[in-house]
Amino acid sequence: MFEVYIDGASAGNPGPSGAGIFIKGEGEVFRYSIPLGVMSNHEAEYHAFIKALEICLENGFKVVSFRTDSQLVNAAVEKEFVKNKLYAPLLEEALMLASQFDLFFMKWIPSSENKTADDLARKAVRSNIMKGTEN
Secondary structure: EEEEEEEEEEOOOEEEEEEEEEEEEOOOEEEEEEEEEEEEEHHHHHHHHHHHHHHHHHHOOEEEEEEEOOHHHHHHHHHHOOOOOOHHHHHHHHHHHHOOEEEEEEOOOOOHHHHHHHHHHHHHHHHHHHHOOOO
16 A cells, blocks of 8 residues: 655745655655646645646556645545535546545545655745746
């Protein structure tokens, strides 16, 4: 089983954003810091989730346990529903990707337990700012 820690961050709401993904399992560790362009913090959380799902599928990980400190994303995945229609297409994409795993779990964790993913997301935000991303 692979444990996947995800976090999205924004410098402003909206603002330059990034995804942090930390994966560990089977003696391997993967770290991703992905600039996302300009979006809200909640959008960044969803995009971090989607990017992590894509990475796991590309690497052939079949049994995954996701950890997030985003109560919004965790609740949406649990209920397979989101109130804010802006996030509906993102949730739909994430659920479609998640359905491709043999076993998929998601668990909410406090931000104090998600430090590595948070650091990677902040690094991606800084990378966005340095590039002067405006999209």
